[in-house]
Amino acid sequence: xxxxxxHYINQFYAGIGGEEKADIVPEIREGIVGPGQAFKAALGxxxxxxxxxxxxxxxxxxxxxxxxxxxxxxxxxxxxxxxIAGPAFNAGRYGTACGALGEAVxxxxxxxxxxxxxxxxxxxxxxxxxxxxxxxxxxxxxxRKAVPAMASLLxxxxxxxxxxxxxxxxxxxxxxxxxxxxxxxxxxRAVDMFTAKLKGQPFVTEYPMPVFDRVAPNPAIKxxxxxxxxxxxxxxxxxxxxxxxxxxxxxxxFGEYDITGIDDLTCDFYCTAHGGYDATYADQxxxxxLPVDVLREMEREGVFKKLxxxxxxxxxxxxxxxxxxxFAEEIARRLIADGVTAVILTST
Amino acid sequence: xxxxxxxxxxxxxxxxxIVPISLTVGANRxxxxxxxxxxxxxxxxxxxxxxxxxxxxxxxxxxxLQTEITExxxxxx
Numbered sequence: 001x002x003x004x005x006x007h008y009i010n011q012f013y014a015g016i017g018g019e020e021k022a023d024i025v026p027e028i029r030e031g032i033v034g035p036g037q038a039f040k041a042a043l044g045x046x047x048x049x050x051x052x053x054x055x056x057x058x059x060x061x062x063x064x065x066x067x068x069x070x071x072x073x074x075x076x077x078x079x080x081x082x083x084i085a086g087p088a089f090n091a092g093r094y095g096t097a098c099g100a101l102g103e104a105v106x107x108x109x110x111x112x113x114x115x116x117x118x119x120x121x122x123x124x125x126x127x128x129x130x131x132x133x134x135x136x137x138x139x140x141x142x143x144r145k146a147v148p149a150m151a152s153l154l155x156x157x158x159x160x161x162x163x164x165x166x167x168x169x170x171x172x173x174x175x176x177x178x179x180x181x182x183x184x185x186x187x188x189r190a191v192d193m194f195t196a197k198l199k200g201q202p203f204v205t206e207y208p209m210p211v212f213d214r215v216a217p218n219p220a221i222k223x224x225x226x227x228x229x230x231x232x233x234x235x236x237x238x239x240x241x242x243x244x245x246x247x248x249x250x251x252x253x254f255g256e257y258d259i260t261g262i263d264d265l266t267c268d269f270y271c272t273a274h275g276g277y278d279a280t281y282a283d284q285x286x287x288x289x290l291p292v293d294v295l296r297e298m299e300r301e302g303v304f305k306k307l308x309x310x311x312x313x314x315x316x317x318x319x320x321x322x323x324x325x326x327f328a329e330e331i332a333r334r335l336i337a338d339g340v341t342a343v344i345l346t347s348t
Numbered sequence: 349x350x351x352x353x354x355x356x357x358x359x360x361x362x363x364x365x366i367v368p369i370s371l372t373v374g375a376n377r378x379x380x381x382x383x384x385x386x387x388x389x390x391x392x393x394x395x396x397x398x399x400x401x402x403x404x405x406x407x408x409x410x411x412x413l414q415t416e417i418t419e420x421x422x423x424x425x
Contacts (some may be wrong), residue, residue: 034419062383096369214378215354220359285389345353
């Protein structure tokens with residue numbers, strides 16, 4: 001008898017459509033859809049994908065609790081022994097959906113679940129403690145690498161086999177500590193590591209320190225009437241024609257655009273460069289992403305002193321954390337030099 | 349980006365649709381928005397109604413910027 005698997009994928013991998021279909025509600029289909037084919041090969045005779053759930057990324061991200069519950073109900077009917085979610089690579093909403101669903105499967109169904117994501121996918125930090133997420137490359141080009149790793153980890157979990165360390169098994173560290181006996185005393189191992197470090201040789205720490213990169217909130221604006229407000233967005237709003245060629249995904253740059261004298265971002269002059277959401281509504285009226293019209297009104301009413309005459313934009317779609325950090329450091333430097341006192345940052 | 353702007357010393361408010369992601373990346377002042385393709389609008393309404401929704405969200409964002417906080421805070425109504 002082979003194990004029964006239910007697979008979760010998004011609308012894109014199901015071949016239903018891209019962003020214009022990201023709102024579709026969950027549905028379940030018998031058998032294999034899309035990347036399930038590759039899993040079938042990797043799982044062999046030991047396990048079979050009996051059904052596939054498909055759900056739109058935006059639907060899931062906008063209704064996380066409800067979507068998880070709906071999908072679990074659909075899955076239960078197929079009596080799964082385990083669940084595969086994704087892989088989601090570096091797709092943020094898809095990764096978040098796979099993560100939320102994986103956590104729900106563990107909690108509600110109590111069966112093994114495996115997903116696959118690129119380490120910078122926001123779903124990793126949110127859900128790596130809850131279940132096993134295999135480390136994958138950042139795009140679907142890494143499917144051939146991701147699938148066998150996910151399949152082999154899932155089979156081990158199903159058979160109750162003992163797992164090795166995250167580095168050996170290929171999953172992202174979950175922060176679980178296990179006791180282990182060494183031949184050498186801790187003091188000796190520490191001295192070995194220390195001497196290796198002094199000699200510039202590689203060594204592996206036994207207890208990596210967690211990284212908490214948090215920034216304390218800045219003090220509030222005391223007097224709004226004196227404030228100079230700037231707009232920044234990861235939603236890709238730019239002049240029509242995208243003059244700086246900001247990439248639709250994995251952006252390598254940001255844009256700076258002058259809005260002196262502009263009261264409203266109309267469709268004749270502004271659009272979005274973003275390739276990670278349905279651009280229809282932003283292209284019709286970019287104020288839906290970057291609220292220039294309303295801020296101009298409030299500026300005139302004297303709610304605050306001034307709307308800064310430049311806005312900054314990039315595309316937050318699969319864009320590397322390191323790039324975003326670099327963009328924002330430069331943007332902040334320019335804003336401060338121009339006398340801006342507070343920032344509204346919008347994200348889609 | 350929100351975190352780096354904050355780190356540079358500017359108070360910043362994040363108007364965003366997927367609040368859990370904003371919390372994960374470390375935004376401090378967060379205002380939940382309408383929907384992913386139109387965070388500050390709603391195409392199912394009239395333009396005037398949409399603008400009202402947008403104004404309401406921006407007012408909330410300005411309120412957030414004027415509120416002293418010590419930890420990550422989601423500003424709902």
